[in-house]
Amino acid sequence: MADTVLYEVSDGLATITLNRPEAMNALSVATKVALREVVETAATDTAVRAILLTAAGERAFCVGQDLKEHIGLLAQDPAQTMTTVREHYNPIVRALTQAPKPVVAGVNGVAAGAGFGFALAADYRVVADTASFNTSFAGVALTADSGVSWTLPRVVGPGRAADLLLFPRNISAQEAYELGIANRVVPSAELRVEAEKVARKLAAGPTVAYAALKEAVAFGASHSLEETLEKEDELQTLAGASEDHGIAVRAFVNKEKPVYLGR
Numbered sequence: 001m002a003d004t005v006l007y008e009v010s011d012g013l014a015t016i017t018l019n020r021p022e023a024m025n026a027l028s029v030a031t032k033v034a035l036r037e038v039v040e041t042a043a044t045d046t047a048v049r050a051i052l053l054t055a056a057g058e059r060a061f062c063v064g065q066d067l068k069e070h071i072g073l074l075a076q077d078p079a080q081t082m083t084t085v086r087e088h089y090n091p092i093v094r095a096l097t098q099a100p101k102p103v104v105a106g107v108n109g110v111a112a113g114a115g116f117g118f119a120l121a122a123d124y125r126v127v128a129d130t131a132s133f134n135t136s137f138a139g140v141a142l143t144a145d146s147g148v149s150w151t152l153p154r155v156v157g158p159g160r161a162a163d164l165l166l167f168p169r170n171i172s173a174q175e176a177y178e179l180g181i182a183n184r185v186v187p188s189a190e191l192r193v194e195a196e197k198v199a200r201k202l203a204a205g206p207t208v209a210y211a212a213l214k215e216a217v218a219f220g221a222s223h224s225l226e227e228t229l230e231k232e233d234e235l236q237t238l239a240g241a242s243e244d245h246g247i248a249v250r251a252f253v254n255k256e257k258p259v260y261l262g263r
Helices: 029-044 067-076 084-098 114-121 148-156 158-166 173-179 188-203 207-220 225-240 243-253
Strands: 005-010 013-018 050-055 060-062 103-107 110-112 124-128 132-134 184-186
Touching (some): 005 029, 029 050, 029 084, 060 114, 103 188, 114 132, 114 148, 124 173, 148 158, 173 184, 184 188, 207 225, 207 243
Parallel strands (some): 060 110, 103 124, 110 132
């Protein structure tokens, strides 16, 4: 595995760290391949109960495509170069959004382009007060990818999404919080600790219920109320049959703190 992406699993938490701080964690081909591999591994590993996606350094979470590499690849084969959406970005976003476990993004700095997309694909975003977001795509004459055309309107609404996509600009951490992009804003020096604290709390939680919640929200975003009610019935039956539900009920009756097993 490339050292541009670090991967560690501890006590049910998979920590994925983009590790190109000298390049503002830009996405080279090697980085995209490695990130796809570790995200898919974390998403399917039953020993992993939560995922933390973060980055090394203080300047950037991820500025998206490595344009220095990209310009050289375009000169060689433009058509092949643009298959990166299908080969890399789409599988990464699918794995993050469809993982049957919560995903936390610890956004330590600039999140632009696909970096913004990966942050939006997480279920919860802990953001440093010095961080910022930028769609960037129109600024380099491209359309949205990495799921942004689906996730951004659902987070900020279609009108604001159109503004941010058509007129790319830096969105401060405070504005990101006001728009609903950031779930929590913390001092930059505390970002890693706070993001890990959130992720570890989720890793110790009722994993089956969390997976059902993710599926229910995604389903409800594109289905009718009647269809969503049917899906809720299906998923509640599944969650109600989990070991963790029995643990939670017994703990409640006995006035104890539940210790979940993730199944």
